[in-house]
Amino acid sequence: MSVLELANISKHFGAIQAVNDVSLSIEAGQVVGLMGDNGAGKSTLVKMIAGNFRPSHGTMQMDGKELILHKPVEARQHGIEIVHQDLALCNNLTAAANVYLGRELRRGVGPFRILDYASMYKRAGQIFAVLKSETRPRDLVKQMSGGQRQAVAIARTMLSQAKIVLMDEPTAAISVRQVAEVLNLIRHLRDQGIAVVLISHRMPDVFDVADRVIVMRRGRKVADKTIASSSPEEVTGLITGAIEQV
Amino acid sequence: MAVTLDQTIAQKQHTLLTRVFASQTFWVVIAVILACLFLSVATDSFATSKNLYNITRNVTFVAIVALGMTFVIITGGIDLSVGSVLCLCSMVLAVTMHAGYGIEVGIAAAIATALIIGAFNGILIAYLGFPPFVVTLGMLSIARSLAMVASNNTVVFQFGPDHDKLLALGGGAWVFGIANPVLYTILLALITGFVLRWTKFGRHIFAIGGNEHAATLTGVPVRQIKVAVYMISALAAGLAGIIQTGWLGAVTTNLGNGMELQVIAATVIGGANLAGGMGTAFGAVVGAALIEVIRNSLGLLGINAFWQGVFIGGAILLAVLFDRLRNFRRNE
Numbered sequence: 164m165s166v167l168e169l170a171n172i173s174k175h176f177g178a179i180q181a182v183n184d185v186s187l188s189i190e191a192g193q194v195v196g197l198m199g200d201n202g203a204g205k206s207t208l209v210k211m212i213a214g215n216f217r218p219s220h221g222t223m224q225m226d227g228k229e230l231i232l233h234k235p236v237e238a239r240q241h242g243i244e245i246v247h248q249d250l251a252l253c254n255n256l257t258a259a260a261n262v263y264l265g266r267e268l269r270r271g272v273g274p275f276r277i278l279d280y281a282s283m284y285k286r287a288g289q290i291f292a293v294l295k296s297e298t299r300p301r302d303l304v305k306q307m308s309g310g311q312r313q314a315v316a317i318a319r320t321m322l323s324q325a326k327i328v329l330m331d332e333p334t335a336a337i338s339v340r341q342v343a344e345v346l347n348l349i350r351h352l353r354d355q356g357i358a359v360v361l362i363s364h365r366m367p368d369v370f371d372v373a374d375r376v377i378v379m380r381r382g383r384k385v386a387d388k389t390i391a392s393s394s395p396e397e398v399t400g401l402i403t404g405a406i407e408q409v
Numbered sequence: 410m411a412v413t414l415d416q417t418i419a420q421k422q423h424t425l426l427t428r429v430f431a432s433q434t435f436w437v438v439i440a441v442i443l444a445c446l447f448l449s450v451a452t453d454s455f456a457t458s459k460n461l462y463n464i465t466r467n468v469t470f471v472a473i474v475a476l477g478m479t480f481v482i483i484t485g486g487i488d489l490s491v492g493s494v495l496c497l498c499s500m501v502l503a504v505t506m507h508a509g510y511g512i513e514v515g516i517a518a519a520i521a522t523a524l525i526i527g528a529f530n531g532i533l534i535a536y537l538g539f540p541p542f543v544v545t546l547g548m549l550s551i552a553r554s555l556a557m558v559a560s561n562n563t564v565v566f567q568f569g570p571d572h573d574k575l576l577a578l579g580g581g582a583w584v585f586g587i588a589n590p591v592l593y594t595i596l597l598a599l600i601t602g603f604v605l606r607w608t609k610f611g612r613h614i615f616a617i618g619g620n621e622h623a624a625t626l627t628g629v630p631v632r633q634i635k636v637a638v639y640m641i642s643a644l645a646a647g648l649a650g651i652i653q654t655g656w657l658g659a660v661t662t663n664l665g666n667g668m669e670l671q672v673i674a675a676t677v678i679g680g681a682n683l684a685g686g687m688g689t690a691f692g693a694v695v696g697a698a699l700i701e702v703i704r705n706s707l708g709l710l711g712i713n714a715f716w717q718g719v720f721i722g723g724a725i726l727l728a729v730l731f732d733r734l735r736n737f738r739r740n741e
Contacts, residue, residue: 236628251626253619255686256612264616265628267609277607288418297417319627 196369244320309337310344477645485685492668523647531636579655618685
């Protein structure tokens with residue numbers, strides 16, 4: 164059953180057609196690699212799902228109901244979470260503080276409510292345990308490795324009942340060992356029944372972790388097939404245009 | 410024995426003691442204590458109750474303003490206008506009371522002035538994207554000028570029907586012979602410390618100083634909070650102005666001149682980072698104490714008062730040096 168369904172989505176900025184008549188569906192517990200060259204329309208597509216842009220044409224459906232987003236907060240309320248490319252972490256805060264940034268837990272009555280440190284440390288620790296990441300909730304993020312930082316950013320998406328997690332180039336600027344760590348984090352998300360959209364330039368990562376690959380070129384979807392029935396060579400051909408469409 | 414994942418996650422890296430030793434504030438406290446011990450031995454006049462009363466009271470004005478400044482500096486901003494705002498608020502209070510209004514009206518007018526100026530600074534910075542340095546530099550000039558306009562550049566020393574109430578408010582010692590300004594400082598420091606550590610607002614201030622873009626993306630109301638911190642800074646300056654007016658019993662348009670530098674120095678000496686993301690209420694008070702002890706000791710040790718600027722300037726540089734050294738250590 165599909166969590167998110169896009170039907171004939173287009174987006175143009177003035178005369179520029181950034182996304183052109185794209186339809187796709189994303190299923191629970193599935194990792195979808197979204198690939199394409201710079202300017203292929205991946206980011207625009209993702210920004211529409213994230214509530215940054217509204218589509219010019221077409222409709223989005225979530226769990227069978229029409230989805231109309233005006234701002235990013237609404238996407239979050241619908242269970243769509245984003246891991247930004249720069250992770251959006253505050254180095255001066257602890258891991259737990261970063262996980263809860265913007266939705267801090269508090270205790271107390273009425274206007275006299277104070278931060279609930281104990282619960283935030285505890286819950287953040289539980290999420291890191293689920294993610295199988297050696298990340299201590301009390302540590303400052305500035306002392307952390309790239310993989311741990313990813314874990315913190317991903318842990319954010321697990322606070323609420325996320326249905327879809329959009330990850331923008333999560334493996335772009337980290338070491339080989341940390342890439343493996345991040346791919347594991349993605350698998351753990353999938354095992355929770357969460358749909359993951361992985362936007363990436365890195366062919367090996369997508370073929371390692373994704374179940375399906377969607378390729379975009381010049382605003383159009385040119386391929387949407389299972390990883391098993393495709394190959395890196397074919398995807399490269401689709402990205403560059405050497406292969407027109409499959 | 411194998412260490413499980415749960416044990417690793419539950420591990421605490423720092424004990425209370427290591428954290429205390431790692432903090433700059435702790436070493437500044439040590440410096441203040443050592444300086445006091447030295448002065449007690451080297452001079453007869455330092456450890457007298459009268460001198461200690463003077464020091465604690467003198468600390469308060471810089472300390473109160475530094476508490477407000479701490480909020481601004483944690484967000485990565487700066488407020489250069491505090492000295493002038495202090496003067497303007499004192500003058501508004503003085504002129505209002507001199508005109509025959511009661512102390513309540515005077516204080517309300519002074520506080521309203523502070524909040525309006527803070528909101529003006531904050532809106533230009535948060536919504537129109539002006540650099541904090543430029544906005545508050547402009548306000549430094551504007552507020553002092555307005556104080557001169559309000560008083561026609563005269564000294565105000567008669568505060569109408571509630572004259573004595575105002576003097577008691579700032580100059581009295583209502584509890585255990587502790588000067589009133591000291592009590593206000595302790596109260597405001599406790600409130601500041603509480604807000605920074607235990608409220609969502611405080612957490613968001615640190616987040617903005619750490620990574621403003623991240624704070625925006627995660628749904629922190631960055632602009633509103635920035636306006637609020639500049640209002641808090643101006644409010645602190647206004648409160649200090651009200652208290653100082655009561656203590657001095659007279660207001661000149663020279664009040665608070667150059668105070669912004671002392672306040673910023675106090676905040677940074679106490680462990681705040683001018684790049685944002687770090688700072689404590691206790692640090693601001695301790696930083697102010699160190700500056701005052703330096704000032705006081707110069708007088709007691711018989712060093713010419715003209716040298717005061719050199720020592721205060723040196724303290725500012727030393728503060729930035731502390732800041733730099735900590736950054737070097739971190740980068741290694």
